[in-house]
Structures are given as C-alpha cells and as structure tokens.
Amino acid sequence: MNFRDLEYFVQLTEDRNYTKTAQHFAVSQPTITYAVKRLEAELGVPLFIRDQSHHQLDLTLAGQEFGEHAKAILQELVTAKADIVTLTQQKIRFGLPPIIGTYYFPQLAKRLIQQNLMSHLQTFEAGSATLQQQLQSGEIDVALLGTVDPIEMAQIKTITLAKTDFKIIVSPKHDLQQQTAIKFAELKKEPFITLKEGFVHPAAFRKLAAINHFEPQIAYTTPDINVLKGMVHENVGISFLTELALKDDQSVHTINLTDKNQPHFDIVLAYRPQVNPLMEKLIDELQQPINL
Amino acid sequence: MNFRDLEYFVQLTEDRNYTKTAQHFAVSQPTITYAVKRLEAELGVPLFIRDQSHHQLDLTLAGQEFGEHAKAILQELVTAKADIVTLTQQKIRFGLPPIIGTYYFPQLAKRLIQQNLMSHLQTFEAGSATLQQQLQSGEIDVALLGTVDPIEMAQIKTITLAKTDFKIIVSPKHDLQQQTAIKFAELKKEPFITLKEGFVHPAAFRKLAAINHFEPQIAYTTPDINVLKGMVHENVGISFLTELALKDDQSVHTINLTDKNQPHFDIVLAYRPQVNPLMEKLIDELQQPINL
DNA sequence: CTAACTTACGGTCTTCGTAACCATA
DNA sequence: TATGGTTACGAAGACCGTAAGTTAG
Numbered sequence: 001m002n003f004r005d006l007e008y009f010v011q012l013t014e015d016r017n018y019t020k021t022a023q024h025f026a027v028s029q030p031t032i033t034y035a036v037k038r039l040e041a042e043l044g045v046p047l048f049i050r051d052q053s054h055h056q057l058d059l060t061l062a063g064q065e066f067g068e069h070a071k072a073i074l075q076e077l078v079t080a081k082a083d084i085v086t087l088t089q090q091k092i093r094f095g096l097p098p099i100i101g102t103y104y105f106p107q108l109a110k111r112l113i114q115q116n117l118m119s120h121l122q123t124f125e126a127g128s129a130t131l132q133q134q135l136q137s138g139e140i141d142v143a144l145l146g147t148v149d150p151i152e153m154a155q156i157k158t159i160t161l162a163k164t165d166f167k168i169i170v171s172p173k174h175d176l177q178q179q180t181a182i183k184f185a186e187l188k189k190e191p192f193i194t195l196k197e198g199f200v201h202p203a204a205f206r207k208l209a210a211i212n213h214f215e216p217q218i219a220y221t222t223p224d225i226n227v228l229k230g231m232v233h234e235n236v237g238i239s240f241l242t243e244l245a246l247k248d249d250q251s252v253h254t255i256n257l258t259d260k261n262q263p264h265f266d267i268v269l270a271y272r273p274q275v276n277p278l279m280e281k282l283i284d285e286l287q288q289p290i291n292l
Numbered sequence: 293m294n295f296r297d298l299e300y301f302v303q304l305t306e307d308r309n310y311t312k313t314a315q316h317f318a319v320s321q322p323t324i325t326y327a328v329k330r331l332e333a334e335l336g337v338p339l340f341i342r343d344q345s346h347h348q349l350d351l352t353l354a355g356q357e358f359g360e361h362a363k364a365i366l367q368e369l370v371t372a373k374a375d376i377v378t379l380t381q382q383k384i385r386f387g388l389p390p391i392i393g394t395y396y397f398p399q400l401a402k403r404l405i406q407q408n409l410m411s412h413l414q415t416f417e418a419g420s421a422t423l424q425q426q427l428q429s430g431e432i433d434v435a436l437l438g439t440v441d442p443i444e445m446a447q448i449k450t451i452t453l454a455k456t457d458f459k460i461i462v463s464p465k466h467d468l469q470q471q472t473a474i475k476f477a478e479l480k481k482e483p484f485i486t487l488k489e490g491f492v493h494p495a496a497f498r499k500l501a502a503i504n505h506f507e508p509q510i511a512y513t514t515p516d517i518n519v520l521k522g523m524v525h526e527n528v529g530i531s532f533l534t535e536l537a538l539k540d541d542q543s544v545h546t547i548n549l550t551d552k553n554q555p556h557f558d559i560v561l562a563y564r565p566q567v568n569p570l571m572e573k574l575i576d577e578l579q580q581p582i583n584l
Numbered sequence: 585c586t587a588a589c590t591t592a593c594g595g596t597c598t599t600c601g602t603a604a605c606c607a608t609a
Numbered sequence: 610t611a612t613g614g615t616t617a618c619g620a621a622g623a624c625c626g627t628a629a630g631t632t633a634g
C-alpha cells in the first residue's frame with residue numbers, strides 16, 4: 001500500500017468527484033480510478049458505491065471507516081516529518097575555550113560527527129570565565145570549561161572529565177633541561193613567558209606564586225600558545241602550561257612541579273539540565289572516555 | 293512513501309541487523325538497504341548511524357523519532373483493516389414476512405444491493421406475528437411487518453412505510469366481475485377462499501366480519517397465494533387480499549371495498565433502536581420511497 | 585450529445601534479487 | 610577468513626498518461 005493512494009482517496013472523499021481530485025493532484029483521472037481500485041483490492045471491500053444512476057459519489061460504510069483511519073495515518077506522517085525537521089534544526093549553543101578546543105575537543109569531535117551531533121552545535125569560543133557567565137545567564141546551553149578550583153554554579157550541573165597537571169617548560173638550551181621535577185620556589189630568578197588567557201592559567205599562576213610567597217618575574221605575555229612555545233624554545237624565558245597543551249611537543253623541555261597543593265587544570269563539562277533527547281545524547285557522548 | 297518500507301524499518305529498529313530483518317521478511321538483504329535509503333532520502337535525514345566499526349547498529353535521534361511515528365502509522369493501518377473486517381462481517385437479523393418479501397421487498401432489494409447492504413442481512417422468513425415476538429425477544433434486529441392495527445411494542449421503534457387496502461377478488465367468470473366497488477355485507481352468500489397466513493389476512497377478515505355481523509362462508513384455506521388466486525380464477529370461490537399481492541394481476545377481477553372503518557394492510561418497519569452505523573444506514577434505506 | 589467514470593495499452597519509473605564489492609573483527 | 614552492509618545491474622512489476630469505451634441524463 002502506498003501513501004499516495006491514501007492521499008488520493010482522502011481527497012476524493014472530500015471532493016466526491018474523481019475528475020476534481022485528479023485536477024487537485026495534477027494527474028490524469030484514471031490515476032485516481034486505479035488508486036481507489038488498488039485500495040479496494042488490498043482491503044477486499046468496495047470503498048465507494050458505484051451507482052451509475054447516482055450522480056453523487058457515495059462512500060460505503062467501509063469507505064467512511066477507512067477514510068477516518070487514512071486521515072489519521074496521513075496526519076501521523078505529516079507530524080513525523082515536522083518533528084524530524086524540528087529535531088534536525090535544533091541547535092545546542094556550545095561553549096569551548098581555545099585551549100580545550102585545540103588540545104582536547106578534536107578527539108571528541110570525531111565521535112560527535114559519527115553520532116550526527118556536530119551539525120547541532122553552535123560553537124561559542126571564549127575563555128572559561130566568560131563561558132561560565134554565559135552559561136549562567138542562559139546565553140549558551142553547554143560548555144567545556146577549564147578550571148583550577150571546583151565550579152559551583154546555581155542551576156548548572158558540572159561533571160569533571162579530566163584532571164591534568166600544570167608543567168614548567170624550558171628551552172632545550174636552558175640549564176634546567178636535564179631536570180624532570182622541580183619546586184616552583186626554585187624558579188624565583190627565572191623570567192616567565194605567560195599566557196594572556198581568560199581565566200585558568202593566570203589564576204593557577206597566581207595561586208602558585210601566593211603559596212610560595214614571591215612574585216615571579218614576567219618577561220612577556222602572549223595570547224598565543226605557539227608564540228609562547230616559540231619564545232620558550234628560543235630561551236627568552238621559561239613558562240608554565242597545562243600538560244594538555246604539551247602532548248608530543250618536542251620543541252620544549254617539560255618539567256614536573258613537585259609542590260604540594262599545586263593547582264590542577266580540570267576539564268569540566270557544565271550545562272543547564274534539560275529534558276531534551278538531543279542534549280542528553282550530547283552530554284552522554286561528551287562523557288565518553290578519550291585518550292588524552 | 294511505502295508502507296512496506298516502514299515495516300522493514302520498524303523491524304530493523306528492533307533487530308538492529310539488516311540480515312536478520314531481511315530473513316524476517318524473506319527478502320534479500322539489499323532490499324532492506326534500499327528501503328532504508330528510500331526513507332532517508334524522503335525524510336532528508338539519516339536514520340541510522342553508519343559506523344564503520346559496526347559493533348551495534350544505532351539509530352539517530354531522527355531515527356528514534358521516526359520509529360515511533362512509523363509504529364503508530366502501521367498500528368493505525370492494522371486497526372483500519374481489522375475495523376473493516378468487523379464491519380464487513382457484521383450481520384443484521386432481518387425479519388421478512390412472505391407476502392412482503394414477495395410483493396414489496398424486491399424493489400427495496402435493488403437499492404440495498406447497490407448500497408452494499410444485502411450482504412449484511414440474515415433474513416428470517418416468518419409471519420408478522422412471529423416476527424413481532426422475535427423482535428421483542430431480541431432474536432432479530434429489524435423486521436418489515438404487515439399489520440392491521442398499529443403496533444405498540446416496548447423498546448421497539450416502528451415506522452409505517454405504506455398503507456394498502458384490502459380488495460375482493462373474483463373470477464372473470466363470476467357475476468360480480470363487472471363491479472368495481474362493493475360492501476362486504478353484500479358477500480354473505482359467497483364462498484371464500486382464505487389465506488392461511490400467520491397474522492394479517494385472518495385478522496383483517498375477522499374484523500370485517502365482526503363489523504358486518506355475519507360469519508362468511510369458508511370454502512377453502514390455503515397458505516399459498518398463487519393457489520388461492522388459481523382457485524379464485526377457476527371460480528371455486530371469491531377471496532380477500534391486500535392490493536399489494538394483486539399488482540398487475542390479470543387472472544382475477546379486483547373489486548374495491550366501500551365499508552367505512554375497513555381494515556388496512558400497513559407495512560411497518562420495526563426495529564430495536566441501536567447506535568450502529570450499519571443499522572442506521574439500513575433503516576434509512578428501507579424508508580426510501582419506492583413505487584408500489 | 586455531454587459528463588463522469590472505467591478499461592486498454594504502452595511507456596517509464598520503482599523495486600528487488602543476484603552478484604560483486606568493501607570494511608571490520 | 611567470516612560477518613555484515615553497500616553498490617551495480619538487469620529483470621519484473623507498479624504506476625501513470627493517452628485514448629477508447631461505457632453509462633446515465
């Protein structure tokens with residue numbers, strides 16, 4: 001059975017005139033005849049009373065009954081299509097800080113594409129602090145955030161996806177290039193290249209400085225991680241970065257910090273709870289373990 | 293769009309395995325592939341997540357949504373077919389007295405056939421008195437009844453369809469064959485051929501006799517109208533019949549009765565009121581005017 | 585004769601099966 | 610290599626348009 005035949009039939013129950021219905025669908029009149037015949041053959045009952053003398057086309061009882069069901073079926077199909085369009089057009093406003101976007105998100109992205117979720121994301125790129133505010137004000141729906149301290153926000157649910165350490169990086173030409181671990185306090189004399197970033201690195205850096213009761217010497221501040229790494233490589237100074245941004249990087253030497261109570265760079269999934277299949281699926285997928 | 297594709301799809305959402313679904317419908321596996329492709333093309337969205345590393349065939353959100361609608365559509369179709377079968381098999385127990393069946397009903401029958409109603413009738417042939425009882429006891433649903441007096445029955449609705457006169461018939465050889473009207477009292481000396489019929493003719497005959505204070509002479513009683521007419525034709529006696537049974541009959545001569553308060557042969561439609569489209573339609577059709 | 589539906593016939597688009605192909609475990 | 614899905618192609622069938630046929634007014 002064919003949906004087109006049902007449409008012809010339903011229209012015919014309203015027009016009560018084969019010719020008119022044919023014109024309505026811009027098809028030839030016999031097309032309607034055959035559609036009705038197909039339905040009658042499949043159902044095994046006549047749907048119309050074929051009375052030559054009767055100039056008015058009449059439905060049989062079975063025809064009336066079937067007409068109601070046919071309308072319901074067509075309506076259900078229309079609804080189905082409309083619902084799918086709605087689903088397809090649905091967008092999730094997704095906040096992504098640059099560092100996480102560059103070093104963490106790409107591995108998630110592959111999975112999101114496979115699950116047909118990427119096309120639903122409207123990405124907002126901003127620092128974690130800005131994104132926190134936007135999340136709270138409702139400007140975005142979900143965000144991946146980098147944080148030093150646990151996040152507490154009313155109406156916002158948070159899930160920690162990964163905890164990473166901060167590392168000290170130095171040039172291969174630097175004296176420290178043979179060390180694998182060091183205390184922050186030992187770096188009092190070193191000039192630092194720091195990241196001009198919205199939230200996390202400055203906060204962590206200040207925290208470490210406060211714990212160690214000294215004010216590190218800032219040689220230069222850049223918003224670009226590659227510029228920062230380049231300057232460290234050229235031994236303009238040393239720096240302080242999440243290990244996330246250092247994966248497989250051979251241009252600089254990485255040194256662990258041995259400080260107790262040292263800050264960590266946590267990647268947190270934050271969102272406003274919603275009853276929404278698309279959001280649910282996204283939240284679910286973002287929590288899937290990935291290889292850092 | 294095709295219902296078959298929907299069936300394939302719904303089954304596939306349960307099987308999560310193209311091959312299994314193909315086997316379920318005894319078709320080749322590519323048939324399922326194409327069915328899904330057709331649906332996806334028509335809806336404009338992927339329904340399944342085509343993950344090369346096929347651990348498990350997964351539905352997209354659109355697929356889940358559409359699956360629900362598809363099930364609803366298929367269920368509606370199943371219901372439609374079941375309802376039509378129920379409608380088709382529905383029977384109305386229909387009481388029909390012999391005289392009305394022979395002389396009145398045939399004209400109705402043509403219309404009932406055109407309206408696809410005849411196949412729903414289960415006819416019970418019996419005298420009007422018997423049918424009245426069966427109607428009241430619920431053994432039949434509708435009846436056409438012949439009556440002399442108005443029918444009063446609890447729970448039974450009655451509609452008079454036609455009023456016909458009783459006539460006197462005589463042989464063409466009989467002395468009265470030149471008369472067109474007569475009083476019943478003038479027939480005291482005549483031998484009557486009477487109808488051995490369930491209810492109406494004997495009752496009417498007794499009523500006329502009572503009004504005229506005499507006991508007519510009964511020459512012979514037969515249950516068969518043609519036998520009766522034959523005997524009248526051969527001048528064995530005269531008789532008394534509803535005009536209904538005399539239409540176009542050339543074998544006997546018909547004489548009107550001039551008595552006041554003479555009984556009439558009423559054709560009454562009687563039924564127990566029901567909320568039932570089929571019954572409604574039958575009652576409606578039976579009331580359509582016909583040419584007597 | 586006209587209006588309206590049905591039947592006949594031929595062409596075209598759909599659908600399906602076989603078989604070959606591709607990807608993953 | 611075995612399992613499971615997709616693509617290619619030819620055959621069968623469904624669908625539709627033109628045109629002719631039928632029936633009632």
